[in-house]
Amino acid sequence: MLKVNEIVLLVWVFLAFGSEHALAQDSPESLQFELDSIITLDESEEKAELLNNVAWRSKYIDKSISKKAGELAFTLSEKNGYASQSAFALKIAGILDDEEGKYVQAVEKYNQAIARYQSINDSLSVAKCEANIGKIYHHIRKNEEAIISFRSSFVVFGEYDFPMGQMICVQSIGVCHLELGNSDSALVYCLKAKDILEELGGIDPDVYMNLGLSYVANADTTKGLENLHIANEIYEKYAPHDINRSVLYQNLSSIYEQQNELVKAAKYIDLCMETIGDNYYNREGTYQLKAASLLNYNLGNYKQSAFWFNELDKVKDSLYTADNLAAITEMREKYESEKKELEIQTLNQEKDLEEVKRKREEEKVFYFGIGGVLLAILLIWIVIALIQKSRSNKEIRVKNEKIEFQKSILEEKNHEIVSSIEYALRIQKAILPPQAKVAELMPDSFILYQPKDIVAGDFYWIEKEGSQLYFAAADCTGHGVPGAMVSVVCSAALNKSLKELNLRKPGEILDATANLVTEQFSNSDEEVKDGMDIALCVLDGKKLSYAGANNPLWICREGEIIEVKANKQPIGEFEKRVNFDTHEIDLIENDVVYVFSDGYPDQFGGEKGKKMKTKAFKQILKEIFHLPMVEQKKVLYDKFEFWRGELEQVDDVCIIGLKIK
Numbered sequence: 001m002l003k004v005n006e007i008v009l010l011v012w013v014f015l016a017f018g019s020e021h022a023l024a025q026d027s028p029e030s031l032q033f034e035l036d037s038i039i040t041l042d043e044s045e046e047k048a049e050l051l052n053n054v055a056w057r058s059k060y061i062d063k064s065i066s067k068k069a070g071e072l073a074f075t076l077s078e079k080n081g082y083a084s085q086s087a088f089a090l091k092i093a094g095i096l097d098d099e100e101g102k103y104v105q106a107v108e109k110y111n112q113a114i115a116r117y118q119s120i121n122d123s124l125s126v127a128k129c130e131a132n133i134g135k136i137y138h139h140i141r142k143n144e145e146a147i148i149s150f151r152s153s154f155v156v157f158g159e160y161d162f163p164m165g166q167m168i169c170v171q172s173i174g175v176c177h178l179e180l181g182n183s184d185s186a187l188v189y190c191l192k193a194k195d196i197l198e199e200l201g202g203i204d205p206d207v208y209m210n211l212g213l214s215y216v217a218n219a220d221t222t223k224g225l226e227n228l229h230i231a232n233e234i235y236e237k238y239a240p241h242d243i244n245r246s247v248l249y250q251n252l253s254s255i256y257e258q259q260n261e262l263v264k265a266a267k268y269i270d271l272c273m274e275t276i277g278d279n280y281y282n283r284e285g286t287y288q289l290k291a292a293s294l295l296n297y298n299l300g301n302y303k304q305s306a307f308w309f310n311e312l313d314k315v316k317d318s319l320y321t322a323d324n325l326a327a328i329t330e331m332r333e334k335y336e337s338e339k340k341e342l343e344i345q346t347l348n349q350e351k352d353l354e355e356v357k358r359k360r361e362e363e364k365v366f367y368f369g370i371g372g373v374l375l376a377i378l379l380i381w382i383v384i385a386l387i388q389k390s391r392s393n394k395e396i397r398v399k400n401e402k403i404e405f406q407k408s409i410l411e412e413k414n415h416e417i418v419s420s421i422e423y424a425l426r427i428q429k430a431i432l433p434p435q436a437k438v439a440e441l442m443p444d445s446f447i448l449y450q451p452k453d454i455v456a457g458d459f460y461w462i463e464k465e466g467s468q469l470y471f472a473a474a475d476c477t478g479h480g481v482p483g484a485m486v487s488v489v490c491s492a493a494l495n496k497s498l499k500e501l502n503l504r505k506p507g508e509i510l511d512a513t514a515n516l517v518t519e520q521f522s523n524s525d526e527e528v529k530d531g532m533d534i535a536l537c538v539l540d541g542k543k544l545s546y547a548g549a550n551n552p553l554w555i556c557r558e559g560e561i562i563e564v565k566a567n568k569q570p571i572g573e574f575e576k577r578v579n580f581d582t583h584e585i586d587l588i589e590n591d592v593v594y595v596f597s598d599g600y601p602d603q604f605g606g607e608k609g610k611k612m613k614t615k616a617f618k619q620i621l622k623e624i625f626h627l628p629m630v631e632q633k634k635v636l637y638d639k640f641e642f643w644r645g646e647l648e649q650v651d652d653v654c655i656i657g658l659k660i661k
Contacts, residue, residue, distance in 0.1 A: 028062040035069050048077045048085035055092045063096060070096075084125075087116035091129055103136050111634065118630040121439045127156035131169060143176035145641075150176070151454065159429065167196035167207070175210055183217035187411075190214045203238065205231040209248050216255060228252055246276040250291055262299060269295050421481060425455050428484045431491040433462045441469060442658055446633035450599075450640075450653040457483020457532075458597045458652035461494055469539040470498065473654045475551065475597035477530040477572075483652065490532045490571065493517050506536040506547035507582035514549075514571045514580075521573070531572015535595035542587040542660060547580045554594040554618070555585065556625040561618050591660040592625045599651035600636070605643035612643055632657055 035054050041047045051073035058066040070092045077086035094109035110129045117125040134149025150169040157165035174189030190211040197207050212227030228248065235245045249272035257265035269292050289311055297305035438447060441464050449460060457476040464470070472494070476486040493516035497509045517531055533550035546553045548566025555562040564583050569576075587593070601617040604610060620639055624632045636655060 026057050026061055028058075028065065031058045031062060031065050035065060038069075039072070043076060043080065045077075045080070045082045045085060048073045048080075048082050048089075051076070052085055052088050052092065055089065059092060059095060059099075063099070066092065067096060083116045083120050084122065087113040087120075087122075087125065090116070091125075091132070094129075094132065098132070098136060098139075103140060107133055107136060115630055115634065118633075121435065123156055123435045124160045124162065127153040127160075128165070131165070131172075134172065138172065138176055138179075141179070143180050144646075146176050147173050155425070155429075155454075158425075159434070163196055163200055164202075167193050167200070167204075170196070171207060171210055174214060178210075178213060178217055183214065187211075187214040187218055203234055205234040205239075205245075205248065207231075208234065209251070213251060221255065221259070225252075225255065228255075241275075243275060243277070246272045249275060253295065254291060257295060257298075262295075265295055266299060421454050425484075427488060428455050428459070431488055432459060438462060442471065444629055444661060445656065445658040446629040447657075448600075448633050448636050448653060448655040450637070450649070452599070452649045452652050453481075455481055455484035456652040456654075457487055458599065458654035459487045459491060460654055460656055461491060463495075463498060465498065465504070467540055468504065470536070471539070471595070471656060471658070472534050472536040473551065473595040473597055473656050474532050474534040475599070475652070475654070476532040486530045486532065489520055490517055490534075493520070493571075504538070505582045506538050506545050507580040510534065510536060510547050510549060510571065510580040514574075514577070517572050529573050531570045533566075533570055533597070535566065537593065537595060539593075539658075542589075544585045544587050544593065546583045546585065549580065551595065551597065553583075553585075554596075554621065555587070556592040556594065556621055557588070558590075559622050559625065561622065587660045589660060592621075593658045593660065594621060594655065596655040597652065599649075599653035600640060600655060602651055603640065603644055603653075604647050604650055605645050609647060629657055629659060 031054055035051075038047060038050045038054065041050075051069045055066045055069035055073060058069065070089045074086055074089035074093070076082070077089060090109045090113035094106045094113065097103070097106035097109060110133050114126050114129045117123075117129065130149050131153035134146045134153065137143070137146035137149060150172045154166050154169040154173075157163075157169065170189045171193035174186045174193065177183075177186035177189060190207070191214075193207050194211055197204055208227045208231035212224045212231065214224075215221070215227060216224035228251065231248055232245075232252075235242060235248065239245070249268045253265045253268035253272060256262075256268065273292050289309075292304075294305070296302075432449075433441075438445070441462055447460055449456075449458070451458065459474050459476070461472045461474060462470065474487070474490060476483050476490055490513070493513040494509065496516060497503050497512040501512055503509045503512055514531075521530060535548045535551040535553055536546065537553065538545040546564055548564075549569060549571045550566050552566050553564040555564070564585065567578065567580050569578070569580075601612050601614045603612050605612065620636065624635050627635065640653065
């Protein structure tokens with residue numbers, strides 16, 4: 001089996017996707033000439049776009065040209081308010097920092113790009129940047145955080161019908177699971193990536209390479225090598241000189257080395273190092289140099305082993321120093337120790353030669369004497385062992401066939417489960433208002449929506465009737481698929497209360513919704529007590545009406561929280577139900593209205609692993625209420641992730657913030 005830290009994510013252009021062009025005929029000279037020509041043009045958004053185009057195409061050809069073009073595009077765009085071009089320039093700068101291992105700076109630039117994309121409601125570009133951040137998480141071995149980023153981007157790519165982005169996300173999730181040791185999950189996601197690729201009719205060696213590594217991690221070396229060689233054939237036909245091919249060669253070498261096929265292993269490690277050239281000052285390069293040094297040492301090629309070891313010792317990038325210090329130290333100690341032992345053996349060889357010859361002559365007489373007896377015993381033992389082995393092999397074969405059958409059933413079930421969850425996600429997305437509708441009805445607002453699983457029990461609801469804006473944050477019983485099913489029922493009941501029953505007061509809407517939900521679940525033969533907690537608001541100018549089932553309304557006014565409490569009863573079956581109260585509030589300019597589920601304050605984290613609680617949540621809102629809404633959302637997300645740390649998210653999170661103008 002491959003070691004987890006030897007399974008490498010092939011670089012896939014930092015999830016830039018989109019319409020950015022990469023021309024095979026570009027050279028440093030042609031790009032510099034193009035840049036010099038663009039600089040002479042008058043200031044315009046088209047000029048900023050042309051500069052960004054040069055920056056994008058030159059990022060892997062000549063980084064100095066890319067940096068200069070990107071900086072010029074950013075300065076021009078910031079000066080003239082070209083938000084889209086400014087964001088794209090920041091994204092390119094983030095990619096360049098990422099390439100150089102400057103991950104803190106890269107994340108900072110991606111976040112700045114995200115803020116600008118959010119200001120123009122470009123959710124697709126936001127998702128691309130978030131996926132780039134997920135790639136950085138993967139590089140620094142925070143694979144759980146990387147998976148969260150990739151899943152979030154996967155959802156948005158689905159909303160925008162961008163299957164190529166979805167394919168790269170599921171493939172990346174699979175690679176993260178490989179490094180986490182979750183080989184079964186890795187195989188499921190890599191197979192999903194292959195399915196999407198085949199639906200698109202595309203060709204991508206990464207997909208087959210990562211699928212092959214997943215098979216190897218699941219102890220199916222035959223299928224693993226089959227897919228790795230398919231990847232190699234694609235490279236040979238379409239991109240024979242692609243430097244990323246070195247990662248494939250390294251993995252083939254490692255597999256053959258584990259199978260003790262050292263000639264093949266040596267062939268592929270030589271191809272790997274020939275392909276990579278001197279471009280190994282990165283995470284993959286350290287693995288490849290180490291593999292080349294150790295394999296050549298094991299083959300007795302000490303001079304070549306020492307060469308690759310010295311090259312590895314030159315890689316001093318700060319990121320990889322910490323990550324690889326133990327491995328490099330171990331290899332150095334092993335190399336120096338075995339080298340000294342070999343030198344000592346060589347120096348003493350002549351001295352000991354005569355003594356060895358004398359002892360061998362004495363031993364010959366003894367060995368010939370007992371040789372016949374040992375040979376007879378050995379033959380008898382071999383016959384007995386063959387009989388026992390034949391019986392054992394038959395039993396093992398029967399057991400293996402049973403295991404393979406059970407494994408195929410399990411794989412099929414896992415595939416069905418993943419497909420079912422993805423279909424549930426499509427259904428739930430249908431009840432959530434699209435981003436375009438949110439931007440139109442609530443332009444100065446944010447929605448922080450972070451499901452615990454792929455689908456959620458939390459949902460947000462926004463409608464407009466005449467001059468009245470209706471919005472709510474709801475928390476249904478449970479989370480995941482069960483919670484999502486309840487959310488569909490509750491959302492339908494809200495819509496019916498508003499649009500068919502023509503109710504307008506929030507208290508009356510909740511009364512009718514509670515009756516509809518209870519009636520729906522009472523039709524079941526089983527006793528169902530599911531329902532939801534909700535904070536429902538109706539805004540008409542600066543007049544706000546509110547009703548709540550367990551979930552309150554908070555209004556932040558000049559740094560202080562005004563709380564309007566909810567009725568202590570859910571939407572759903574409840575013994576002592578009363579009519580929901582409708583509260584009328586007069587708002588003033590710059591008030592910020594917040595409605596939310598309990599997932600944020602109920603999250604465990606911090607130094608002692610305790611709940612955040614409502615008091616701390618209120619304090620965060622007091623500190624950030626004056627910020628633009630997109631920045632409030634980012635701060636809330638960052639503080640939530642920092643508080644959670646390595647702990648699992650315990651519940652869905654849904655927060656709506658709306659500033660009054």
